[in-house]
Amino acid sequence: MRTPTCDITTHERWFGAFTAPYLEEGPEHVGPVRLKIEHTHHVLSNARSIVDSEDFSPLVQRAALLAALYHDTGRFPQYRRWRTFSDPRSVNHALLGGRTLREAGALDDEPVEVRRLVLGAVVMHNRFRVPSGIPDDARTVTDVVRDADKLDIFRVMAPHLAPGAERDKVVVLHVEDAPGKWSPVIVADVLAGRVASYADLRYVNDFRLLLGTWVRDLRFPASRRMLAASGLVENILSALPASDDIARARTRILSDLADAARGRGGA
Ligand SMILES: [Fe+2]
Numbered sequence: 292m293r294t295p296t297c298d299i300t301t302h303e304r305w306f307g308a309f310t311a312p313y314l315e316e317g318p319e320h321v322g323p324v325r326l327k328i329e330h331t332h333h334v335l336s337n338a339r340s341i342v343d344s345e346d347f348s349p350l351v352q353r354a355a356l357l358a359a360l361y362h363d364t365g366r367f368p369q370y371r372r373w374r375t376f377s378d379p380r381s382v383n384h385a386l387l388g389g390r391t392l393r394e395a396g397a398l399d400d401e402p403v404e405v406r407r408l409v410l411g412a413v414v415m416h417n418r419f420r421v422p423s424g425i426p427d428d429a430r431t432v433t434d435v436v437r438d439a440d441k442l443d444i445f446r447v448m449a450p451h452l453a454p455g456a457e458r459d460k461v462v463v464l465h466v467e468d469a470p471g472k473w474s475p476v477i478v479a480d481v482l483a484g485r486v487a488s489y490a491d492l493r494y495v496n497d498f499r500l501l502l503g504t505w506v507r508d509l510r511f512p513a514s515r516r517m518l519a520a521s522g523l524v525e526n527i528l529s530a531l532p533a534s535d536d537i538a539r540a541r542t543r544i545l546s547d548l549a550d551a552a553r554g555r556g557g558a
Contacts, residue, residue, distance in 0.1 A: 293395070296353045297339075297352055297356060299353070303335075304359075306361070307395055309364070309397075310324070310349065312453075313367045313370070313371060314328075316371065318522040319446060320370070323370055323459075326447065327367065327376075330363065331359075331362075331363055332547050333442075333443040333446060334362060334363075334436070334439045334440050334443050336479075337359070337439035337440075337442045337443060338355055338358075338436065338439040339356065340513055341435050341438060341513050342355055342435065343509050343513075344510050345511065347431065350393070350404060350405060351431055352401075353405055354404075354409050354412070354432045355412075355431070355432045355435040355436065357398070358408070358412035358436045359436050359440075361392055361397065361409060362413050362416045362440060363384065364387075364391050364397075365384035365385060365386070365390075366388070366389030366508070369381055369387055375461060375465075376461055376462070377461075378417070378489075380465070382475075383417070384417065385434035387412055388413050388414070389410050392410065392413065393410065395411075398410070408428060409432070410431070410443065411425075412435075413436075414436050416433065421433050423433070425472070435511070437507050438514035440508055441509060442514055443515055446521070446523060447525070448498065449523050451528075452499055453530060458495070458539045458552045461509045462490065463498060464491050466494055466495055466497065466498055467494050469484065469495070469496075470492075471532050472493075472494045473497055473500065474492075474493050474494065475536070477501060478539075479495045480500075481504055482543055486501065486505065487501040488501075492551065500544075503527070503541075503543075503547075504544075504546055506524060506548050506551055507550070510554075515551035515552075516551070516552065519548055519552035
């Protein structure tokens with residue numbers, strides 16, 4: 292049974308009512324909107340697994356679950372106005388989410404400390420790096436959301452990155468589908484153990500490699516184990532073309548994955 296701390300059903304209902312109108316904007320828009328609603332449910336479920344595996348305070352537990360539920364609130368108004376999920380082509384969806392939640396009063400009944408932690412994690416969830424020097428609780432809540440989000444992005448992206456798959460431009464962020472091409476800068480990131488940047492994505496292969504750089508970036512052992520157990524990384528890497536550079540990158544990512552299976556990682 293859920294403790295009162297971890298019972299966020301009122302908020303789950305709020306989120307359902309908030310997203311429902313976005314499903315009514317025409318048949319061609321149902322897919323992308325539903326994708327983000329389902330993504331949210333998976334991220335919340337991943338966050339629960341992480342929270343259950345750690346010894347967080349009740350305050351941090353509740354804030355982490357609410358932040359997971361609300362992390363992509365901005366995706367809905369972003370898609371309504373710009374019909375894309377590409378932030379560089381539109382707006383920073385994390386900031387838009389924070390503003391939307393504040394204006395709608397979604398967290399008004401929560402203690403001020405919970406509200407602060409949730410909004411902080413929502414606006415920081417997509418940063419390339421979380422700023423150093425933020426309080427431990429804020430860092431923990433943000434990292435739960437970031438891990439839970441990344442884990443589900445592997446699930447969402449795997450079918451779209453399969454060889455010969457029908458690629459939805461919105462989902463693959465408009466990158467070019469050129470089977471034999473990749474960007475050396477992304478391979479360099481993989482080999483150096485750095486997280487690759489969305490800003491450097493040009494090709495579908497870059498996206499595959501970028502996801503590979505996330506393996507060592509997951510913070511919590513439970514996240515790393517879930518990713519290793521999913522088989523999704525091997526699946527995504529199997530679609531890369533043959534080349535010496537790519538082979539080296541693949542070996543590096545699979546070695547990170549073997550560490551992840553043991554709950555170890557670089558983050
Ligand atoms: Fe997001």
